Amino acid sequence: MKQSETAIRKHAGRRSFLRNSLAASAATVGVEMMSNGLSALGADNQEITEGDAAILRFLAAAEILETDLWQQYTELTGQDAPASGYKTGLIQLDGDMPQYISDNTDDEQSHELFINAYLKSKGAKTVDLEQFRTLEGSQVTDIPGVASRKRLTNLMQLSVDTSWWTRYRSDTQNPDFGDTFPNAVPTLAAGKFTAIPRNNAELEIGNTNVPVDTHVQAIANTAGFHFAFIEQGGTSLYASVAQRVSNVEVLRIVLSIGGTEIMHFQTWHDKAGNAVPLTDGALVFPDLTADIPQPETLQSNLIMPEPTIFLSKKFPVCSIIRPTATKGVATGAAKALTADGLFIGQTPDFFEFLNDLAEEADAAQREI
Ligand SMILES: [Fe+2]
Ligand SMILES: [Fe+2]
Secondary structure (H helix, E strand, O other): OOOOOOOOOOOHHHHHHHHHOHHHHHHHHHHHHHHHOOOOOOOOOOOOOHHHHHHHHHHHHHHHHHHHHHHHHHHHHOOOOOOEHHHHHHHOOOOOHHHHHHHHHHHHHHHHHHHHHHHHHOOOOOOOOHHHOOEEOOOOOOOOOOOOOEEOOOOOOEOOOOHHHHHOOOOOOOHHHOOOOOOOOHHHHHOOEOOOOOOHHHHOEOOOOOOOOHHHHHHHHHHHHHHHHHHHHHHHHHHHHHOOOOOHHHHHHHHHHHHHHHHHHHHHHHHHOOOOOEEEOOEEEOOOOOOOOOOOOOOOOOOOOOOEOEOEOOOOOEOOOOOOOOOOHHHHHHHHHHHOOOOOOOOHHHHHHHHHHHHHHHHOOOOO
């Protein structure tokens, strides 16, 4: 299922013309937008390279998958979802969780729709994953519509990598130097756990009692850490692919959307630290709050990135998002989402499609 490009050219002469006219072109966009209210879609009249289109297509696929998973969370615990033990469990992490969950979902959907619309405006192939919407989701029937919808992602058998927690607290290591980091919640990374209620018993519709049932709170805690896992991935993905973008408008898109992924991650990073300490079978959530003695690698209020090594150890440490190495980043992102368990039950065709998009994005080269 190789994606082919027909409408996108990358002639050297055309590119050097574009380079020379970049400043004038940018000014023209501003004038056009002021004079006739045109949106920025394709407003610069520049073609984009095959590489830029491939990068945007992988991002579009990632955003479609993000939208699908966030949509499931929103149906069960977003702003409009009814009160339940699960929702109460998430509110233990922060009283505003339902609002944040709904808003994160809106953001992902806007990213998906924007990137595909932009690709279309450039005559480039867009991304559609609807043929892979085959997975059964939660079988909750106490919230109408949930059980009947087919999904792209599986939130019920997750192995959530929580090493982002210690990675952002390290002041001596960086994954771009090959360093690896321990999990903050080792059992969550080791097993397979649901982040959503699979049935009415796990939802506990109408229940607002605190403390929440231990198993239901464990599901809510799992979601809390999963939110941050997903968004730290987006945080690194956008910064990493940005380094191989050619067209300055595409760079603007990648930087502007990537920034909101960072905002999402920062929010969820803060909330995950409020996960209620508990043991639910094999799943153990330690107490990460700051009011007990903690090593700095676990302290819950250290939510700003600790300055660490960056580019070369000869430089002073620097507060940065991490990793941001660009080589193989799309393939790495697809692998990380697969290892998360998000695609358990998906078809071989789905993996082939996603891997093709990732490989094409990773093959893109900066052409300016
Ligand atoms: Fe997004
Ligand atoms: Fe995101």
